[in-house]
Amino acid sequence: MDKPGIVITGASGRMGQMLMRTVLASDQARLVGAVVRPGSGWIGRDVGEAMGGAPVGVIATDDAVEAIAPAQAVIDFTTPEATLAFAELTAQARAVHVIGTTGFSDAQLVALKPAARHAPIIRAGNMSLGVNLLVGLTRKVAAALGEDWDIEVVEAHHNRKVDAPSGTALMLGEAAAEGRGTTLADLRTPAREGITGAREKGSIGFAAIRGGDVVGEHDVIFATAGERVVLRHLATDRAIFARGALRAAIWGQDKGPGEYDMADVLGL
């Protein structure tokens, strides 16, 4: 089979640039398109040059319809609104849609489902191997420790991040809830401020720190009288997310329509 042709959306963004570099460096995939936001200064420019290097023969465009039509996979780290529009176009192209975007509302997640009836969608709030391993560990520890162990998820990110809690924090919280035999919707504590009252037994809390250039840090804290267990993941390079996303795009090439996540891709 030919190397799959990959289109990157949000190409000028932090992850978009990392994804393009990763695809360009790969011998298993080809970069065939780069979609940027209408009005972007990148439109009409070679993306290699726009990133400060040599030309690579791919011109940035805001015409997502034309760019996505010939793709075998679209890797999309943008915004929930943009991702919903790209999902429709990617399904029409019968291409694999790898979604790294976070911050979806419940209604937006439901709105993604029709596209998955026509092509594979692989979505994860974190595409790194380490975090996806941590998700399994979190489920296991939560199952082993009873309700007298309080669970809190603490995350830190750079000062440009727009959503909280992070997609990763929500994955970890969901895994902890699964370990307790239920869902995060049942156990999630609303953000704390003011006179909150004592902690509700069995609940799962979240705290978000935003500052500087932190790539992404996550702690799952299990705390009880006299001791604490802390599971931690520290990301120091966005390349870990881009490598995971490219792996997902390649993995998805022989998969049927449906919704998948990184645990499927990694066989976890």
Ligand SMILES: NC(=O)C1=CN([C@@H]2O[C@H](COP(=O)(O)OP(=O)(O)OC[C@H]3O[C@@H](n4cnc5c(N)ncnc54)[C@H](O)[C@@H]3O)[C@@H](O)[C@H]2O)C=CC1
């Ligand atoms: N799942 C994972 O492993 C990871 C997920 N993320 C998520 O990826 C998303 C993007 O993160 P960053 O790259 O840091 O943000 P960013 O703000 O640097 O990049 C987003 C890009 O999307 C573009 N965009 C927005 N609307 C668009 C449209 N309609 N058409 C084309 N392009 C559009 C913006 O112009 C921007 O260039 C966030 O939701 C973040 O949480 C980030 C890192 C890892």
Ligand SMILES: O=C(O)C1=N[C@H](C(=O)O)C[C@H](O)C1
């Ligand atoms: O916005 C980011 O930067 C990141 N977003 C993802 C998230 O919301 O968890 C993954 C990673 O932590 C970086």
